[in-house]
Amino acid sequence: MATGRNHRPATRSRGIPEATVARLPLYLRALTALSERSVPTVSSEELAAAAGVNSAKLRKDFSYLGSYGTRGVGYDVEYLVYQISRELGLTQDWPVVIVGIGNLGAALANYGGFASRGFRVAALIDADPAMAGKPVAGIPVQHTDELEKIISDNGVSIGVISTPAGAAQQVCERLIAAGVTSILNFAPTVLSVPDGVDVRKVDLSIELQILAFHEQRKAGEEAATRRGPDGDMSAVMPA
């Protein structure tokens, strides 16, 4: 059992760096917007600005996918949309299940971004019997007892966990046992998963705490300038 996020050594699959993969959806979004405005081609500079990254980085990212640009002109928008979609596996249909239909789970079920790009909410699952049958976002909630059957019947390989922290690990294990190999975890816990299972974590509280750190630093910066960078903190030190 490997613990936590899958930090596989040398994650490079077919030579595409993980950092690049993480940016592809960003490019894809910008390109889709251009495509809807019927823009035929775009330069690395323009696209980089739209995606909020450095243009050299963007070109290097694309170079991992192949040489899809034309020098002196730029990139063909439609072609690039197709190539990135294919690379990300969005040309196929990905059924997902959402487990834990509380406030967050319901919000996820209603989130339009899921359905938009190849992802289909195959089922909503909750442990509360009172929820069973109740429709959320037009999909009836099913009870946890059905979990294994739902996964195998629909060929689900991606699961979303939005349960309370206490239930997450157990749900995770059941999902994996039933055949799920990718998990998006919203519960504030570290999940232990076997090798070969990918976990991505979204933790609202952690994001806020990171912001608080920087915020505090900004606030303390003017005061710290007085007597050097390392203010004396001995007053607050306990015995």
Added chain:
Amino acid sequence: MATGRNHRPATRSRGIPEATVARLPLYLRALTALSERSVPTVSSEELAAAAGVNSAKLRKDFSYLGSYGTRGVGYDVEYLVYQISRELGLTQDWPVVIVGIGNLGAALANYGGFASRGFRVAALIDADPAMAGKPVAGIPVQHTDELEKIISDNGVSIGVISTPAGAAQQVCERLIAAGVTSILNFAPTVLSVPDGVDVRKVDLSIELQILAFHEQRKAGEEAATRRGPDGDMSAVMPA
């Protein structure tokens, strides 16, 4: 106007690497759990396992904060909880506003993790006049017109954006003009912010797409195993 996430060069504030800052909340959570079970001390090995990281990494992370451990024994749980809380700025109260009270915004307002650690939801703001006054999570929703007044009256420096993508940039600019310097963005857009403002992005759709990429790779792997690690993919290449 810098575009996108604030990738400040040399983000190290007081010598604490950004990667370490991102893990501190993880350690804090594990330590809090230990504290509640009245565990007095913990070794780097144990704590690392609980947080899902390498023990060497954890020790190096703590070394940036100072020498808070005792060789041969481990770390004092209570003391470490205090030190990390202080470092993250969680010993003070952070009022936050949530702008955009749709499904996601409501879920965030109800999320317990916000209130738990020094974060207080000062106000919920929505552009829909029909929402005004309606209580969500016990807090009455206020109209966007009040945004500037709310920010300055409450001394808010952290804002959460959970509006549709189209409204995000405009909301962002109003927040910043009113005094907000840290933003947690749930809208699927790249935000342009001036220097000195921190933006963190949470994008559900992007996380799913990254999972899909790895999922697709796994699916293609068995086929690729036949003739070496770098399977020839020309069959699926379009003209």
Added chain:
DNA sequence: ATGTCTTTGTGAACGCGTGCACAAAGATGG
């Protein structure tokens, strides 16, 4: 056809983050 101009693709250097491996430090027992 040739020259100019634009934009891509990439070699190379640099910096950050990670993990190993070990010395130093302190606890504990005799």
Added chain:
DNA sequence: CCATCTTTGTGCACGCGTTCACAAAGACAT
């Protein structure tokens, strides 16, 4: 007081990711 044992703190090497800077490639005008 000394020896042993545990666990921290860190020097060092390595690899990934980012960025610069430029040569190669192609479009386009003349």
